[in-house]
Amino acid sequence: MSLSSRLKTLFPATLVLALCAGASQAADLPSPDLGKLLATGGVSQVEGAGGGGLTPWALITGYGTRDSYGANLHATAIRTQDYGLDSHGVAVGLADRVELSLARQTFRGSDGALDGLRIGQDIAGVKVRLAGDAVYEQDSWLPQIAVGAMAKRNTGVSGLAGVDNVKQLGAASDHGVDIYLSATRILLDRSLLINGTLRATRANQMGLLGFGGERGNHYQPMLEGSVxxxxxxxxxxxxxxxxxxxxLAVDREKDYYDVFVAWFPSKHVSxxxxxxxxxxxxxxxxxxxxGVYLSLQAGF
Structure with missing residues:
Protein backbone atom coordinates (compact mmCIF):
# COMPACT_ATOMS: atom_id res chain seq x y z
CA MET A 1 0.00 0.00 0.00
CA SER A 2 1.36 3.45 -0.92
CA LEU A 3 2.01 6.10 1.71
CA SER A 4 -0.81 8.29 0.41
CA SER A 5 -3.25 5.36 0.49
CA ARG A 6 -2.19 4.49 4.02
CA LEU A 7 -2.70 8.08 5.14
CA LYS A 8 -6.17 8.20 3.61
CA THR A 9 -7.06 4.93 5.32
CA LEU A 10 -5.65 5.95 8.67
CA PHE A 11 -6.69 9.58 8.97
CA PRO A 12 -9.68 11.72 8.04
CA ALA A 13 -9.33 13.82 4.89
CA THR A 14 -9.02 17.04 6.87
CA LEU A 15 -5.92 15.80 8.67
CA VAL A 16 -4.35 14.60 5.43
CA LEU A 17 -4.87 18.07 3.94
CA ALA A 18 -3.32 19.66 7.04
CA LEU A 19 -0.27 17.39 6.78
CA CYS A 20 0.19 18.24 3.10
CA ALA A 21 -0.24 21.97 3.69
CA GLY A 22 2.18 21.84 6.60
CA ALA A 23 4.79 20.06 4.52
CA SER A 24 4.44 22.67 1.78
CA GLN A 25 4.79 25.51 4.29
CA ALA A 26 7.88 23.89 5.84
CA ALA A 27 9.60 23.83 2.44
CA ASP A 28 9.47 27.66 2.33
CA LEU A 29 10.78 28.25 5.86
CA PRO A 30 14.40 29.13 6.67
CA SER A 31 16.69 27.02 8.86
CA PRO A 32 15.35 26.42 12.40
CA ASP A 33 16.20 29.34 14.69
CA LEU A 34 15.78 27.71 18.14
CA GLY A 35 14.38 31.08 19.23
CA LYS A 36 11.89 29.98 21.90
CA LEU A 37 12.78 29.82 25.58
CA LEU A 38 14.08 26.54 26.98
CA ALA A 39 11.29 24.08 27.93
CA THR A 40 8.52 26.19 26.35
CA GLY A 41 7.92 23.57 23.65
CA GLY A 42 6.91 21.09 26.34
CA VAL A 43 7.67 17.39 26.10
CA SER A 44 6.01 14.72 23.96
CA GLN A 45 2.65 13.63 25.28
CA VAL A 46 2.02 9.87 25.20
CA GLU A 47 -0.23 10.31 22.14
CA GLY A 48 2.40 12.36 20.31
CA ALA A 49 1.28 15.96 20.88
CA GLY A 50 3.42 18.62 22.52
CA GLY A 51 2.57 19.18 26.18
CA GLY A 52 2.89 17.11 29.32
CA GLY A 53 3.07 13.33 29.50
CA LEU A 54 -0.67 12.64 29.77
CA THR A 55 -2.32 15.72 28.31
CA PRO A 56 -1.63 18.12 25.43
CA TRP A 57 -0.89 21.80 26.02
CA ALA A 58 -1.68 24.83 23.86
CA LEU A 59 2.07 25.28 23.28
CA ILE A 60 3.44 24.31 19.86
CA THR A 61 6.18 21.66 19.93
CA GLY A 62 9.79 22.48 19.10
CA TYR A 63 11.82 25.67 19.50
CA GLY A 64 11.02 27.42 16.22
CA THR A 65 9.58 30.95 16.47
CA ARG A 66 6.86 32.41 14.27
CA ASP A 67 9.50 32.87 11.54
CA SER A 68 10.80 29.30 11.67
CA TYR A 69 9.95 25.76 12.66
CA GLY A 70 10.96 22.99 15.07
CA ALA A 71 10.68 19.22 15.25
CA ASN A 72 11.37 16.33 17.58
CA LEU A 73 11.41 12.57 17.95
CA HIS A 74 10.26 10.84 21.13
CA ALA A 75 10.40 7.41 22.74
CA THR A 76 8.27 6.78 25.84
CA ALA A 77 7.89 3.74 28.09
CA ILE A 78 5.33 3.20 30.88
CA ARG A 79 5.66 0.18 33.15
CA THR A 80 3.07 -0.80 35.78
CA GLN A 81 2.72 -4.01 37.82
CA ASP A 82 1.05 -5.96 35.00
CA TYR A 83 1.36 -3.90 31.82
CA GLY A 84 3.69 -1.94 29.59
CA LEU A 85 2.93 0.86 27.14
CA ASP A 86 5.47 2.08 24.60
CA SER A 87 5.03 5.13 22.40
CA HIS A 88 7.33 6.57 19.75
CA GLY A 89 6.81 9.19 17.11
CA VAL A 90 7.64 12.50 15.48
CA ALA A 91 6.18 15.99 15.77
CA VAL A 92 6.74 19.21 13.80
CA GLY A 93 5.91 22.77 14.81
CA LEU A 94 5.45 25.29 11.97
CA ALA A 95 5.79 29.05 12.57
CA ASP A 96 4.81 28.54 16.22
CA ARG A 97 1.27 28.23 14.89
CA VAL A 98 0.64 24.68 13.62
CA GLU A 99 1.76 21.34 15.05
CA LEU A 100 1.63 18.02 13.19
CA SER A 101 2.41 14.69 14.86
CA LEU A 102 2.52 10.95 14.21
CA ALA A 103 2.82 8.34 16.95
CA ARG A 104 2.57 4.59 17.40
CA GLN A 105 1.55 2.98 20.69
CA THR A 106 2.12 -0.64 21.70
CA PHE A 107 0.39 -2.02 24.79
CA ARG A 108 1.55 -5.31 26.35
CA GLY A 109 0.41 -7.51 29.19
CA SER A 110 3.41 -8.66 31.21
CA ASP A 111 1.80 -10.46 34.15
CA GLY A 112 -1.54 -11.49 35.59
CA ALA A 113 -4.64 -12.57 33.69
CA LEU A 114 -3.65 -10.73 30.50
CA ASP A 115 -0.04 -11.88 30.29
CA GLY A 116 0.97 -12.00 26.61
CA LEU A 117 -1.68 -9.53 25.44
CA ARG A 118 -0.51 -7.11 22.73
CA ILE A 119 -2.45 -4.20 21.22
CA GLY A 120 -1.23 -1.56 18.78
CA GLN A 121 -2.52 1.88 17.84
CA ASP A 122 -1.47 4.53 15.29
CA ILE A 123 -2.20 8.21 15.97
CA ALA A 124 -2.02 11.30 13.75
CA GLY A 125 -2.43 14.69 15.36
CA VAL A 126 -2.86 18.30 14.32
CA LYS A 127 -2.91 21.35 16.61
CA VAL A 128 -3.46 25.01 15.70
CA ARG A 129 -2.78 27.99 17.97
CA LEU A 130 -5.86 30.20 17.85
CA ALA A 131 -4.96 33.09 20.15
CA GLY A 132 -2.56 34.34 22.78
CA ASP A 133 1.14 33.83 23.40
CA ALA A 134 1.98 32.11 26.68
CA VAL A 135 5.52 33.50 26.79
CA TYR A 136 5.54 36.98 25.27
CA GLU A 137 2.14 38.26 26.37
CA GLN A 138 2.83 38.27 30.10
CA ASP A 139 0.74 41.40 30.66
CA SER A 140 -2.34 39.91 29.02
CA TRP A 141 -5.02 37.98 30.87
CA LEU A 142 -5.58 35.84 27.76
CA PRO A 143 -3.84 32.44 27.86
CA GLN A 144 -2.45 30.76 24.78
CA ILE A 145 -5.34 28.83 23.23
CA ALA A 146 -5.11 25.98 20.73
CA VAL A 147 -7.50 23.50 19.16
CA GLY A 148 -6.39 20.03 18.16
CA ALA A 149 -7.48 16.65 16.87
CA MET A 150 -6.07 13.14 17.16
CA ALA A 151 -7.09 10.52 14.60
CA LYS A 152 -6.56 7.03 16.01
CA ARG A 153 -6.71 3.57 14.49
CA ASN A 154 -6.31 0.37 16.47
CA THR A 155 -4.06 -2.09 14.64
CA GLY A 156 -5.33 -5.30 16.24
CA VAL A 157 -5.14 -7.60 19.25
CA SER A 158 -2.92 -10.63 19.80
CA GLY A 159 -2.17 -12.92 22.72
CA LEU A 160 -5.81 -13.21 23.85
CA ALA A 161 -7.50 -16.48 22.86
CA GLY A 162 -10.17 -16.00 20.21
CA VAL A 163 -9.75 -12.21 20.04
CA ASP A 164 -8.03 -10.29 17.24
CA ASN A 165 -10.05 -7.06 17.20
CA VAL A 166 -11.14 -4.71 19.97
CA LYS A 167 -14.75 -4.91 18.75
CA GLN A 168 -14.78 -8.47 20.11
CA LEU A 169 -14.22 -6.91 23.57
CA GLY A 170 -17.33 -4.78 23.22
CA ALA A 171 -15.97 -1.67 21.46
CA ALA A 172 -18.25 -0.12 18.85
CA SER A 173 -15.33 0.72 16.55
CA ASP A 174 -11.58 0.23 16.16
CA HIS A 175 -10.95 3.82 15.05
CA GLY A 176 -11.98 7.30 16.12
CA VAL A 177 -11.01 10.95 16.52
CA ASP A 178 -10.43 12.94 19.72
CA ILE A 179 -10.97 16.71 19.52
CA TYR A 180 -9.59 19.03 22.19
CA LEU A 181 -9.27 22.66 23.22
CA SER A 182 -6.29 23.64 25.39
CA ALA A 183 -5.47 26.85 27.28
CA THR A 184 -1.98 27.38 28.69
CA ARG A 185 -0.78 30.22 30.93
CA ILE A 186 2.89 30.70 31.80
CA LEU A 187 3.69 33.04 34.69
CA LEU A 188 7.38 33.72 34.18
CA ASP A 189 7.74 35.81 37.35
CA ARG A 190 6.42 32.87 39.38
CA SER A 191 8.10 30.10 37.35
CA LEU A 192 4.68 28.51 36.92
CA LEU A 193 2.75 26.87 34.05
CA ILE A 194 -0.96 26.12 34.26
CA ASN A 195 -2.82 24.21 31.55
CA GLY A 196 -6.40 23.12 31.10
CA THR A 197 -7.69 20.90 28.29
CA LEU A 198 -11.24 19.97 27.36
CA ARG A 199 -11.34 16.82 25.23
CA ALA A 200 -14.32 15.41 23.34
CA THR A 201 -13.76 11.66 23.09
CA ARG A 202 -15.30 8.22 23.00
CA ALA A 203 -11.93 6.42 23.25
CA ASN A 204 -11.49 3.52 25.68
CA GLN A 205 -8.06 3.63 27.38
CA MET A 206 -6.96 6.31 24.87
CA GLY A 207 -8.30 4.08 22.07
CA LEU A 208 -6.21 1.01 22.91
CA LEU A 209 -9.48 -0.80 23.71
CA GLY A 210 -11.36 0.81 20.84
CA PHE A 211 -14.02 3.49 20.76
CA GLY A 212 -17.48 3.44 22.31
CA GLY A 213 -19.16 0.38 23.74
CA GLU A 214 -22.20 -1.12 25.44
CA ARG A 215 -22.39 1.71 27.98
CA GLY A 216 -22.13 4.53 25.47
CA ASN A 217 -21.01 5.38 21.97
CA HIS A 218 -21.22 9.17 21.95
CA TYR A 219 -18.66 11.89 22.45
CA GLN A 220 -18.21 12.94 26.06
CA PRO A 221 -16.42 16.05 27.41
CA MET A 222 -13.41 15.13 29.57
CA LEU A 223 -11.34 17.59 31.58
CA GLU A 224 -7.55 17.38 31.76
CA GLY A 225 -5.17 19.58 33.70
CA SER A 226 -1.48 20.23 34.37
CA VAL A 227 0.45 22.40 36.81
CA LEU A 248 -17.06 -0.79 28.09
CA ALA A 249 -18.67 -3.36 30.36
CA VAL A 250 -15.36 -5.27 30.52
CA ASP A 251 -13.33 -2.19 31.48
CA ARG A 252 -13.94 -0.24 34.67
CA GLU A 253 -11.85 2.62 33.34
CA LYS A 254 -10.42 5.08 35.86
CA ASP A 255 -8.95 8.56 35.50
CA TYR A 256 -5.20 8.94 34.94
CA TYR A 257 -2.82 11.08 36.99
CA ASP A 258 0.92 11.50 37.46
CA VAL A 259 3.69 13.38 39.23
CA PHE A 260 6.58 14.23 36.92
CA VAL A 261 9.97 15.87 36.62
CA ALA A 262 11.52 16.90 33.30
CA TRP A 263 15.16 17.79 32.64
CA PHE A 264 16.12 20.05 29.73
CA PRO A 265 19.94 20.05 29.48
CA SER A 266 19.66 21.81 26.09
CA LYS A 267 17.13 22.70 23.42
CA HIS A 268 18.04 19.49 21.60
CA VAL A 269 17.15 16.92 24.25
CA SER A 270 14.89 16.38 27.27
CA GLY A 291 4.22 2.52 37.89
CA VAL A 292 6.94 4.52 36.19
CA TYR A 293 6.98 6.70 33.10
CA LEU A 294 10.18 7.52 31.20
CA SER A 295 10.37 9.58 28.02
CA LEU A 296 13.28 10.78 25.89
CA GLN A 297 12.78 13.59 23.38
CA ALA A 298 15.35 14.84 20.87
CA GLY A 299 15.00 17.60 18.30
CA PHE A 300 15.25 21.33 17.72
Whole structure:
Protein backbone atom coordinates (compact mmCIF):
# COMPACT_ATOMS: atom_id res chain seq x y z
CA MET A 1 0.00 0.00 0.00
CA SER A 2 1.36 3.45 -0.92
CA LEU A 3 2.01 6.10 1.71
CA SER A 4 -0.81 8.29 0.41
CA SER A 5 -3.25 5.36 0.49
CA ARG A 6 -2.19 4.49 4.02
CA LEU A 7 -2.70 8.08 5.14
CA LYS A 8 -6.17 8.20 3.61
CA THR A 9 -7.06 4.93 5.32
CA LEU A 10 -5.65 5.95 8.67
CA PHE A 11 -6.69 9.58 8.97
CA PRO A 12 -9.68 11.72 8.04
CA ALA A 13 -9.33 13.82 4.89
CA THR A 14 -9.02 17.04 6.87
CA LEU A 15 -5.92 15.80 8.67
CA VAL A 16 -4.35 14.60 5.43
CA LEU A 17 -4.87 18.07 3.94
CA ALA A 18 -3.32 19.66 7.04
CA LEU A 19 -0.27 17.39 6.78
CA CYS A 20 0.19 18.24 3.10
CA ALA A 21 -0.24 21.97 3.69
CA GLY A 22 2.18 21.84 6.60
CA ALA A 23 4.79 20.06 4.52
CA SER A 24 4.44 22.67 1.78
CA GLN A 25 4.79 25.51 4.29
CA ALA A 26 7.88 23.89 5.84
CA ALA A 27 9.60 23.83 2.44
CA ASP A 28 9.47 27.66 2.33
CA LEU A 29 10.78 28.25 5.86
CA PRO A 30 14.40 29.13 6.67
CA SER A 31 16.69 27.02 8.86
CA PRO A 32 15.35 26.42 12.40
CA ASP A 33 16.20 29.34 14.69
CA LEU A 34 15.78 27.71 18.14
CA GLY A 35 14.38 31.08 19.23
CA LYS A 36 11.89 29.98 21.90
CA LEU A 37 12.78 29.82 25.58
CA LEU A 38 14.08 26.54 26.98
CA ALA A 39 11.29 24.08 27.93
CA THR A 40 8.52 26.19 26.35
CA GLY A 41 7.92 23.57 23.65
CA GLY A 42 6.91 21.09 26.34
CA VAL A 43 7.67 17.39 26.10
CA SER A 44 6.01 14.72 23.96
CA GLN A 45 2.65 13.63 25.28
CA VAL A 46 2.02 9.87 25.20
CA GLU A 47 -0.23 10.31 22.14
CA GLY A 48 2.40 12.36 20.31
CA ALA A 49 1.28 15.96 20.88
CA GLY A 50 3.42 18.62 22.52
CA GLY A 51 2.57 19.18 26.18
CA GLY A 52 2.89 17.11 29.32
CA GLY A 53 3.07 13.33 29.50
CA LEU A 54 -0.67 12.64 29.77
CA THR A 55 -2.32 15.72 28.31
CA PRO A 56 -1.63 18.12 25.43
CA TRP A 57 -0.89 21.80 26.02
CA ALA A 58 -1.68 24.83 23.86
CA LEU A 59 2.07 25.28 23.28
CA ILE A 60 3.44 24.31 19.86
CA THR A 61 6.18 21.66 19.93
CA GLY A 62 9.79 22.48 19.10
CA TYR A 63 11.82 25.67 19.50
CA GLY A 64 11.02 27.42 16.22
CA THR A 65 9.58 30.95 16.47
CA ARG A 66 6.86 32.41 14.27
CA ASP A 67 9.50 32.87 11.54
CA SER A 68 10.80 29.30 11.67
CA TYR A 69 9.95 25.76 12.66
CA GLY A 70 10.96 22.99 15.07
CA ALA A 71 10.68 19.22 15.25
CA ASN A 72 11.37 16.33 17.58
CA LEU A 73 11.41 12.57 17.95
CA HIS A 74 10.26 10.84 21.13
CA ALA A 75 10.40 7.41 22.74
CA THR A 76 8.27 6.78 25.84
CA ALA A 77 7.89 3.74 28.09
CA ILE A 78 5.33 3.20 30.88
CA ARG A 79 5.66 0.18 33.15
CA THR A 80 3.07 -0.80 35.78
CA GLN A 81 2.72 -4.01 37.82
CA ASP A 82 1.05 -5.96 35.00
CA TYR A 83 1.36 -3.90 31.82
CA GLY A 84 3.69 -1.94 29.59
CA LEU A 85 2.93 0.86 27.14
CA ASP A 86 5.47 2.08 24.60
CA SER A 87 5.03 5.13 22.40
CA HIS A 88 7.33 6.57 19.75
CA GLY A 89 6.81 9.19 17.11
CA VAL A 90 7.64 12.50 15.48
CA ALA A 91 6.18 15.99 15.77
CA VAL A 92 6.74 19.21 13.80
CA GLY A 93 5.91 22.77 14.81
CA LEU A 94 5.45 25.29 11.97
CA ALA A 95 5.79 29.05 12.57
CA ASP A 96 4.81 28.54 16.22
CA ARG A 97 1.27 28.23 14.89
CA VAL A 98 0.64 24.68 13.62
CA GLU A 99 1.76 21.34 15.05
CA LEU A 100 1.63 18.02 13.19
CA SER A 101 2.41 14.69 14.86
CA LEU A 102 2.52 10.95 14.21
CA ALA A 103 2.82 8.34 16.95
CA ARG A 104 2.57 4.59 17.40
CA GLN A 105 1.55 2.98 20.69
CA THR A 106 2.12 -0.64 21.70
CA PHE A 107 0.39 -2.02 24.79
CA ARG A 108 1.55 -5.31 26.35
CA GLY A 109 0.41 -7.51 29.19
CA SER A 110 3.41 -8.66 31.21
CA ASP A 111 1.80 -10.46 34.15
CA GLY A 112 -1.54 -11.49 35.59
CA ALA A 113 -4.64 -12.57 33.69
CA LEU A 114 -3.65 -10.73 30.50
CA ASP A 115 -0.04 -11.88 30.29
CA GLY A 116 0.97 -12.00 26.61
CA LEU A 117 -1.68 -9.53 25.44
CA ARG A 118 -0.51 -7.11 22.73
CA ILE A 119 -2.45 -4.20 21.22
CA GLY A 120 -1.23 -1.56 18.78
CA GLN A 121 -2.52 1.88 17.84
CA ASP A 122 -1.47 4.53 15.29
CA ILE A 123 -2.20 8.21 15.97
CA ALA A 124 -2.02 11.30 13.75
CA GLY A 125 -2.43 14.69 15.36
CA VAL A 126 -2.86 18.30 14.32
CA LYS A 127 -2.91 21.35 16.61
CA VAL A 128 -3.46 25.01 15.70
CA ARG A 129 -2.78 27.99 17.97
CA LEU A 130 -5.86 30.20 17.85
CA ALA A 131 -4.96 33.09 20.15
CA GLY A 132 -2.56 34.34 22.78
CA ASP A 133 1.14 33.83 23.40
CA ALA A 134 1.98 32.11 26.68
CA VAL A 135 5.52 33.50 26.79
CA TYR A 136 5.54 36.98 25.27
CA GLU A 137 2.14 38.26 26.37
CA GLN A 138 2.83 38.27 30.10
CA ASP A 139 0.74 41.40 30.66
CA SER A 140 -2.34 39.91 29.02
CA TRP A 141 -5.02 37.98 30.87
CA LEU A 142 -5.58 35.84 27.76
CA PRO A 143 -3.84 32.44 27.86
CA GLN A 144 -2.45 30.76 24.78
CA ILE A 145 -5.34 28.83 23.23
CA ALA A 146 -5.11 25.98 20.73
CA VAL A 147 -7.50 23.50 19.16
CA GLY A 148 -6.39 20.03 18.16
CA ALA A 149 -7.48 16.65 16.87
CA MET A 150 -6.07 13.14 17.16
CA ALA A 151 -7.09 10.52 14.60
CA LYS A 152 -6.56 7.03 16.01
CA ARG A 153 -6.71 3.57 14.49
CA ASN A 154 -6.31 0.37 16.47
CA THR A 155 -4.06 -2.09 14.64
CA GLY A 156 -5.33 -5.30 16.24
CA VAL A 157 -5.14 -7.60 19.25
CA SER A 158 -2.92 -10.63 19.80
CA GLY A 159 -2.17 -12.92 22.72
CA LEU A 160 -5.81 -13.21 23.85
CA ALA A 161 -7.50 -16.48 22.86
CA GLY A 162 -10.17 -16.00 20.21
CA VAL A 163 -9.75 -12.21 20.04
CA ASP A 164 -8.03 -10.29 17.24
CA ASN A 165 -10.05 -7.06 17.20
CA VAL A 166 -11.14 -4.71 19.97
CA LYS A 167 -14.75 -4.91 18.75
CA GLN A 168 -14.78 -8.47 20.11
CA LEU A 169 -14.22 -6.91 23.57
CA GLY A 170 -17.33 -4.78 23.22
CA ALA A 171 -15.97 -1.67 21.46
CA ALA A 172 -18.25 -0.12 18.85
CA SER A 173 -15.33 0.72 16.55
CA ASP A 174 -11.58 0.23 16.16
CA HIS A 175 -10.95 3.82 15.05
CA GLY A 176 -11.98 7.30 16.12
CA VAL A 177 -11.01 10.95 16.52
CA ASP A 178 -10.43 12.94 19.72
CA ILE A 179 -10.97 16.71 19.52
CA TYR A 180 -9.59 19.03 22.19
CA LEU A 181 -9.27 22.66 23.22
CA SER A 182 -6.29 23.64 25.39
CA ALA A 183 -5.47 26.85 27.28
CA THR A 184 -1.98 27.38 28.69
CA ARG A 185 -0.78 30.22 30.93
CA ILE A 186 2.89 30.70 31.80
CA LEU A 187 3.69 33.04 34.69
CA LEU A 188 7.38 33.72 34.18
CA ASP A 189 7.74 35.81 37.35
CA ARG A 190 6.42 32.87 39.38
CA SER A 191 8.10 30.10 37.35
CA LEU A 192 4.68 28.51 36.92
CA LEU A 193 2.75 26.87 34.05
CA ILE A 194 -0.96 26.12 34.26
CA ASN A 195 -2.82 24.21 31.55
CA GLY A 196 -6.40 23.12 31.10
CA THR A 197 -7.69 20.90 28.29
CA LEU A 198 -11.24 19.97 27.36
CA ARG A 199 -11.34 16.82 25.23
CA ALA A 200 -14.32 15.41 23.34
CA THR A 201 -13.76 11.66 23.09
CA ARG A 202 -15.30 8.22 23.00
CA ALA A 203 -11.93 6.42 23.25
CA ASN A 204 -11.49 3.52 25.68
CA GLN A 205 -8.06 3.63 27.38
CA MET A 206 -6.96 6.31 24.87
CA GLY A 207 -8.30 4.08 22.07
CA LEU A 208 -6.21 1.01 22.91
CA LEU A 209 -9.48 -0.80 23.71
CA GLY A 210 -11.36 0.81 20.84
CA PHE A 211 -14.02 3.49 20.76
CA GLY A 212 -17.48 3.44 22.31
CA GLY A 213 -19.16 0.38 23.74
CA GLU A 214 -22.20 -1.12 25.44
CA ARG A 215 -22.39 1.71 27.98
CA GLY A 216 -22.13 4.53 25.47
CA ASN A 217 -21.01 5.38 21.97
CA HIS A 218 -21.22 9.17 21.95
CA TYR A 219 -18.66 11.89 22.45
CA GLN A 220 -18.21 12.94 26.06
CA PRO A 221 -16.42 16.05 27.41
CA MET A 222 -13.41 15.13 29.57
CA LEU A 223 -11.34 17.59 31.58
CA GLU A 224 -7.55 17.38 31.76
CA GLY A 225 -5.17 19.58 33.70
CA SER A 226 -1.48 20.23 34.37
CA VAL A 227 0.45 22.40 36.81
CA UNK A 228 4.23 22.67 36.42
CA UNK A 229 6.88 24.59 38.36
CA UNK A 230 10.32 25.61 37.08
CA UNK A 231 12.72 24.62 39.86
CA UNK A 232 15.73 25.83 37.88
CA UNK A 233 16.47 26.89 34.32
CA UNK A 234 16.63 23.24 33.24
CA UNK A 235 14.39 21.32 35.68
CA UNK A 236 10.58 21.35 35.68
CA UNK A 237 8.30 19.37 37.98
CA UNK A 238 4.55 19.07 38.26
CA UNK A 239 1.34 17.07 38.33
CA UNK A 240 -1.28 16.06 35.75
CA UNK A 241 -4.82 14.71 35.84
CA UNK A 242 -6.91 13.28 33.01
CA UNK A 243 -10.57 12.23 33.15
CA UNK A 244 -11.65 9.13 31.21
CA UNK A 245 -14.96 7.88 29.77
CA UNK A 246 -16.41 4.52 30.81
CA UNK A 247 -17.94 2.90 27.75
CA LEU A 248 -17.06 -0.79 28.09
CA ALA A 249 -18.67 -3.36 30.36
CA VAL A 250 -15.36 -5.27 30.52
CA ASP A 251 -13.33 -2.19 31.48
CA ARG A 252 -13.94 -0.24 34.67
CA GLU A 253 -11.85 2.62 33.34
CA LYS A 254 -10.42 5.08 35.86
CA ASP A 255 -8.95 8.56 35.50
CA TYR A 256 -5.20 8.94 34.94
CA TYR A 257 -2.82 11.08 36.99
CA ASP A 258 0.92 11.50 37.46
CA VAL A 259 3.69 13.38 39.23
CA PHE A 260 6.58 14.23 36.92
CA VAL A 261 9.97 15.87 36.62
CA ALA A 262 11.52 16.90 33.30
CA TRP A 263 15.16 17.79 32.64
CA PHE A 264 16.12 20.05 29.73
CA PRO A 265 19.94 20.05 29.48
CA SER A 266 19.66 21.81 26.09
CA LYS A 267 17.13 22.70 23.42
CA HIS A 268 18.04 19.49 21.60
CA VAL A 269 17.15 16.92 24.25
CA SER A 270 14.89 16.38 27.27
CA UNK A 271 14.28 13.53 29.67
CA UNK A 272 11.04 13.10 31.62
CA UNK A 273 10.41 10.73 34.54
CA UNK A 274 7.11 10.29 36.35
CA UNK A 275 5.14 8.17 38.75
CA UNK A 276 1.87 7.41 36.99
CA UNK A 277 -1.48 5.87 37.96
CA UNK A 278 -3.63 4.39 35.18
CA UNK A 279 -6.38 2.75 37.24
CA UNK A 280 -7.98 -0.60 36.39
CA UNK A 281 -7.52 -2.11 32.93
CA UNK A 282 -10.40 -4.55 32.22
CA UNK A 283 -12.36 -6.60 34.77
CA UNK A 284 -10.02 -9.53 34.05
CA UNK A 285 -7.38 -7.76 36.15
CA UNK A 286 -8.93 -5.34 38.67
CA UNK A 287 -5.57 -4.32 40.19
CA UNK A 288 -5.02 -0.55 40.18
CA UNK A 289 -2.10 -0.05 37.79
CA UNK A 290 0.65 2.26 39.08
CA GLY A 291 4.22 2.52 37.89
CA VAL A 292 6.94 4.52 36.19
CA TYR A 293 6.98 6.70 33.10
CA LEU A 294 10.18 7.52 31.20
CA SER A 295 10.37 9.58 28.02
CA LEU A 296 13.28 10.78 25.89
CA GLN A 297 12.78 13.59 23.38
CA ALA A 298 15.35 14.84 20.87
CA GLY A 299 15.00 17.60 18.30
CA PHE A 300 15.25 21.33 17.72
Missing amino acids: AYLFSRTVVGGVEYRMKPRN LTAAWVALGDITVLNPTRQK
